[in-house]
Amino acid sequence: DQQVKQNSPSLSVQEGRISILNCDYTNSMFDYFLWYKKYPAEGPTFLISISSIKDKNEDGRFTVFLNKSAKHLSLHIVPSQPGDSAVYFCAFPHRAGGTSYGKLTFGQGTILTVHP
């Protein structure tokens, strides 16, 4: 039962261009949507999030788009930089213990390589 799918295992982009990473989900109960970034030999770090009441959230070069009807999430990085080369995971938190959020369900990850 795969609730989250990142169908592109890898993406290669030229520096300065746009990187678009995609994620599809099946569980309509998700109401928060996240992207995490992971460098080799490090743990994932939180990048950006979006609530289900929005369709877009921007933070500097990073923008997350949410299409609830299509159950689709995307991350745009503009302009891409070599330091953005990492694995990107979409993730979905589950509510636990009342209103608090707890565990995450992760996608499989997309390896982004930005070439100078």
Next chain:
Amino acid sequence: NAGVTQTPKFRILKIGQSMTLQCAQDMNHNYMYWYRQDPGMGLKLIYYSVGAGITDKGEVPNGYNVSRSTTEDFPLRLELAAPSQTSVYFCASSQRTGEYSPLHFGNGTRLTVT
């Protein structure tokens, strides 16, 4: 401020051996988690804890045990190691709030069972 600290960084076990993966956080977070990541896969939740003395199973708990005697520490115990437990293990913590609070991850323990 150390954040989430995991030890050891690497370990090789023989089949049937046991070990404890250590995890400590200094952010006074209520929630703690153990995830494993297999090659080419996303992270899968093994166990989690919502506070000292309270633990619960995640998606893949078989072959593991946890305890949470303090807010700071959340060790993961492997009994009778099997090759299927070869993976990278990540510990994480988060604050308990109504809004989403990001998980803070340690740098992982790479475990090989041969």
